[in-house]
Amino acid sequence: MVHVKTTINGQPAEFLVPAYLSLLDTIREVVGLTGAKEGCLDGNCGACTVILNGRIVDSCLVLGAEANGGEITTVEGLATPDALHPLQQAFLEEAALQCGICTPGFLVSAAALLKREPKANEQRIRHWLAGNLCRCTGYDKIVRAVIKAEDMSSQLSKSKAKVAAKPTAKSSASPKASSVRSSGRSGSGRK
Numbered sequence: 001m002v003h004v005k006t007t008i009n010g011q012p013a014e015f016l017v018p019a020y021l022s023l024l025d026t027i028r029e030v031v032g033l034t035g036a037k038e039g040c041l042d043g044n045c046g047a048c049t050v051i052l053n054g055r056i057v058d059s060c061l062v063l064g065a066e067a068n069g070g071e072i073t074t075v076e077g078l079a080t081p082d083a084l085h086p087l088q089q090a091f092l093e094e095a096a097l098q099c100g101i102c103t104p105g106f107l108v109s110a111a112a113l114l115k116r117e118p119k120a121n122e123q124r125i126r127h128w129l130a131g132n133l134c135r136c137t138g139y140d141k142i143v144r145a146v147i148k149a150e151d152m153s154s155q156l157s158k159s160k161a162k163v164a165a166k167p168t169a170k171s172s173a174s175p176k177a178s179s180v181r182s183s184g185r186s187g188s189g190r191k
């Protein structure tokens, strides 16, 4: 058994895992998060996609032990307690899923893209998502949903910036308090 200390969706996690167990089985069977799905088990379908240390990976091809000291984001980590992730909302609105087996993988891959390239064009989105296969939707709705999520995210950032820029009684007394900082984003994908 391997002792693994990691962070999953922002929460510290610690467990023992057989050395041969894949990250997919570790997340599903040891940790109990069943969002990542098992499709082909040979790195072709992308249903098992998670983000490991800032990169999207097919978790069926990675060992659970490799997560030691790392950071994992699964589909369960996309929404907040208050709202769905814009991608999840857009997938619902665009009916970008049917059986749903591929959906967690698409969401996680697309979330990594949006973080890295918030304004990716259609061609780039299609290229980025080439490692995720869907046997139901025909991809157009999925791509439309990702484009819609980009718009939703940009609107969200604009309204957050507006709220942050609004002068308050305190901030008008202190010019420093009304300054707006934009946070830098970084991340890398498998492509």
Ligand code: FES
Pocket: 037, 038, 039, 040, 041, 042, 043, 044, 045, 046, 047, 048, 049, 058, 059, 060, 061
């Ligand atoms: S189950 Fe991992 S790529 Fe298909």
Ligand code: FES
Pocket: 096, 097, 098, 099, 100, 101, 102, 103, 133, 134, 135, 136, 137
């Ligand atoms: S919705 Fe069924 S495989 Fe994509």
